[in-house]
Amino acid sequence: MLALKDIEVRYGPIVALRGVSLTVSAGEIVAVLGANGAGKTTLLRTISGLLRPTQGKLEFLGHDLRRFSPEHIVRLGIVHVPEGRQLFPDLTVKENLWMGSYTRRDGFIKEDWERVLSYFPVLRERLSQPAGTLSGGEQQMLAIARALMARPKLLLLDEPSLGLAPMTVQALFRFLKDLNSHDGMTLLLAEQNAHLSLNIAHRAYVLETGRIALEGAAEELRRDPKVQRLYLGAEVSAG
Amino acid sequence: MIEQYIVLGLAQGSLYALMALGMVLIFKTTDVVNFGQADMTMFSAYVGFTLLVGLGWPFWAALPVVIAFGFLLGVAVERLTLRPAKEAPVVSLLIVTLGVALMLNAMASWIWGFDPKSLPYAISGPPLVLGNIIITRHDLVIFVTTIVLSLGFFALLKFTKIGTAMRAAAQNKLGAQLLGIPVFRINMLSWGLGVALGAVAGVLIAPLVFLDLVVMIFVMLKGFAAAVLGGFTSLPGAIIGGLLVGLFESLLIAVPFELVNQLKETLVFLLIIVLLAVRPQGLLGEPIHRRV
Numbered sequence: 146m147l148a149l150k151d152i153e154v155r156y157g158p159i160v161a162l163r164g165v166s167l168t169v170s171a172g173e174i175v176a177v178l179g180a181n182g183a184g185k186t187t188l189l190r191t192i193s194g195l196l197r198p199t200q201g202k203l204e205f206l207g208h209d210l211r212r213f214s215p216e217h218i219v220r221l222g223i224v225h226v227p228e229g230r231q232l233f234p235d236l237t238v239k240e241n242l243w244m245g246s247y248t249r250r251d252g253f254i255k256e257d258w259e260r261v262l263s264y265f266p267v268l269r270e271r272l273s274q275p276a277g278t279l280s281g282g283e284q285q286m287l288a289i290a291r292a293l294m295a296r297p298k299l300l301l302l303d304e305p306s307l308g309l310a311p312m313t314v315q316a317l318f319r320f321l322k323d324l325n326s327h328d329g330m331t332l333l334l335a336e337q338n339a340h341l342s343l344n345i346a347h348r349a350y351v352l353e354t355g356r357i358a359l360e361g362a363a364e365e366l367r368r369d370p371k372v373q374r375l376y377l378g379a380e381v382s383a384g
Numbered sequence: 385m386i387e388q389y390i391v392l393g394l395a396q397g398s399l400y401a402l403m404a405l406g407m408v409l410i411f412k413t414t415d416v417v418n419f420g421q422a423d424m425t426m427f428s429a430y431v432g433f434t435l436l437v438g439l440g441w442p443f444w445a446a447l448p449v450v451i452a453f454g455f456l457l458g459v460a461v462e463r464l465t466l467r468p469a470k471e472a473p474v475v476s477l478l479i480v481t482l483g484v485a486l487m488l489n490a491m492a493s494w495i496w497g498f499d500p501k502s503l504p505y506a507i508s509g510p511p512l513v514l515g516n517i518i519i520t521r522h523d524l525v526i527f528v529t530t531i532v533l534s535l536g537f538f539a540l541l542k543f544t545k546i547g548t549a550m551r552a553a554a555q556n557k558l559g560a561q562l563l564g565i566p567v568f569r570i571n572m573l574s575w576g577l578g579v580a581l582g583a584v585a586g587v588l589i590a591p592l593v594f595l596d597l598v599v600m601i602f603v604m605l606k607g608f609a610a611a612v613l614g615g616f617t618s619l620p621g622a623i624i625g626g627l628l629v630g631l632f633e634s635l636l637i638a639v640p641f642e643l644v645n646q647l648k649e650t651l652v653f654l655l656i657i658v659l660l661a662v663r664p665q666g667l668l669g670e671p672i673h674r675r676v
């Protein structure tokens with residue numbers, strides 16, 4: 146579905162990604178793991194068209210994504226839930242969700258609306274409340290719900306666990322797992338929380354300073370001594 | 385007697401309110417204060433002059449054309465001068481709007497010359513008398529236009545998809561872009577609507593003054609003051625601010641001291657400075673938090 150080949154992305158003279166190749170197939174959950182500054186956000190921003198690669202190929206369902214604007218990429222079916230959620234704080238929950246379906250003209254908006262609210266009943270109680278007044282966990286739900294209103298084929302999630310309580314994070318990851326197994330949603334998940342990500346993902350990539358250091362099936366990576374030491378072990382001792 | 389000054393003040397204030405509404409709309413969606421608003425308004429008013437006086441059109445036919453002209457002017461300014469400079473810091477964009485202003489001013493002097501022009505009232509005929517208040521038909525047009533446009537704007541922003549997207553893009557550009565909201569087109573629309581509001585104020589105010597190359601600067605400054613008074617990010621604030629500035633100015637004329645009458649412009653701004661010292665966020669504004 147999505148294929149990146151030898152992607153290089155720069156911020157001026159700084160090379161943030163080099164030689165990154167990655168694929169996502171329909172129906173998969175793919176995790177991208179990495180420490181602060183590894184390049185996860187850069188990678189997702191490149192896929193959604195906010196950044197332009199200086200080298201490499203970027204294809205989604207047969208389209209060359211390098212030619213499209215971020216707005217157009219949404220219409221192709223890639224929706225990005227960005228770092229920090231980027232909600233519209235003074236708009237109500239309802240208006241935020243409505244903006245999620247901005248690009249759509251099809252007849253299934255109402256149906257999706259009911260479905261999305263059935264995933265997050267707490268949002269239904271808060272429909273007329275400004276998004277800025279929601280708790281952190283509710284805001285993350287709204288960010289995901291809003292993205293789902295765009296009816297994505299591929300959902301990009303940038304550190305959805307950031308700033309949430311451990312319980313909320315667990316519930317969120319369970320939800321993402323269900324979204325994938327029940328609705329067949331394809332997910333590309335950028336996370337520092339390697340432990341939980343490897344639990345729900347089928348495959349994963351490990352980014353280190355802009356390069357892919359490791360890749361493979363999630364179970365394999367979970368058993369990999371280097372991953373255990375650097376990403377899983379570190380978390381246990383830090384937590 | 386005082387009622388008469390209130391009516392006059394509200395009529396003047398309505399025009400400042402339209403001016404302020406246009407500037408706030410542009411600022412809210414694009415972060416740019418349009419320092420060219422005066423000259424864009426002036427130029428649109430001259431277009432109105434050509435239609436009304438030069439070609440002898442009736443007001444009801446000229447107004448939509450002036451609105452369309454203002455809209456296209458705003459769209460062109462965004463598309464041709466601001467978007468190419470989109471990576472530049474906001475200060476540079478302010479200077480770009482000043483540059484556009486100078487250009488329009490030069491063009492207006494070239495097309496229409498330096499002699500002040502007088503524009504006809506929107507509707508002529510005897511004024512309406514309500515008790516001891518006299519309302520001219522032109523003032524009535526001003527009131528109706530302001531009310532219709534303000535309500536139209538709120539309905540647009542509150543209930544339509546594009547209007548909600550305008551508010552969304554004003555609050556979070558990145559968030560809007562990632563949902564497929566065409567942020568550039570929204571900026572263009574805001575510029576079009578903002579300048580069109582100024583154009584309406586321009587053709588309505590021109591019959592009350594003599595139209596020349598600089599008169600709109602004073603209108604813009606009061607519109608700006610009104611916007612600041614209202615908080616600069618609040619659309620209802622812009623309207624209330626406009627009405628208050630108009631009222632205050634008119635009541636100063638009513639004061640039976642020659643000196644006060646002559647200093648009214650200064651006093652209007654003085655009042656605003658004092659108000660802002662007491663309430664820095666304006667009447668309806670929120671404390672400004674810079675986006676990153």
Ligand SMILES: Nc1ncnc2c1ncn2[C@@H]1O[C@H](COP(=O)(O)OP(=O)(O)OP(=O)(O)O)[C@@H](O)[C@H]1O
Binds near residue numbers: 161179180184186188
């Ligand atoms: N706008 C920018 N200009 C210059 N350098 C940048 C910019 N954004 C990111 N970088 C650099 O690119 C590298 C990758 O950053 P990126 O934000 O993609 O990392 P990340 O993996 O998402 O980190 P985090 O977990 O902290 O979110 C970092 O070295 C960062 O300093």
Ligand SMILES: [Mg+2]
Binds near residue numbers: 185186187228303304
């Ligand atoms: Mg990041």
